[in-house]
Amino acid sequence: MSELTPEQVKHHIKTYVLVFIALAFLTIVTVAISYLDLGVVGGVVLALIVASIKGSLVACYFMHLIDEKVTIYWTLIATVVAFLILIFVPLSTMLAQAKI
Template identity: 45%
Template sequence: MSGHSVEDIKKSVKVYIGVFAALAVLTVVTVAASYLDLSSGEAFFLAIIIASVKGTLVAGYFMHLFSEKTTVLAVLGLTFFFLIVIMFLPFMAFTDQAVI
C-alpha cells in the first residue's frame, strides 16, 4: 500500500465530510439569499462572495492546494515568469525594428 495509516485516512475523511457539509450549508445560503429583497448589484455581490468561498473550499481541499504549497508556489512562479516574458515580447519586437 502507499503507507497511509488508518488514523491518517480517518482524519482525511473527517476533513472531506466537513468540507462537504460547509458546501451544503453555503448552497442553502445561496438559495436563501435568492429570496431576499436585494437590488441586482447587492445580489450579485453576495452571490460572488458565496461562490468565492465555495470555490476556495473546493480548490483548497479537493484539489489539494492547501497541502501542496511548495508545488503551487513553484507553478505560480513559473507562470509569472512566462507572463513577464510574453508581456515584453511585443516591446522587444518594436524596439528591434530598424529605422529606414
C-alpha cells in the same frame, strides 16, 4: 507511495465530510440570498462572495492545492486582479447607463 495509517485515513475522511457539510450549507445560503430583497447589485455581489468561498474550499481540499502555498498565492493575486477588472468595469458601465 507511503501507506496511510487508519488514524490518518479517519482524519482525511473527517476533513472531507466537514468540507461537504460546509459546501451544502453554503449552497443553502446561496439559495436563501436569491429570496432576499437586496437589489440586483447586492444580490450578485453577495452570491459571488459565497461562490468564491465554495470554489476555494473545492480547490483547497478536493484538488489538494492547500499544500501549494507560494504558487497558490501568486495565482490568487493574478486571479483577483483579473476578476475585479472583468466584473467591475462592465458593472460600472451598466450602472452608469442605468443611472443608478
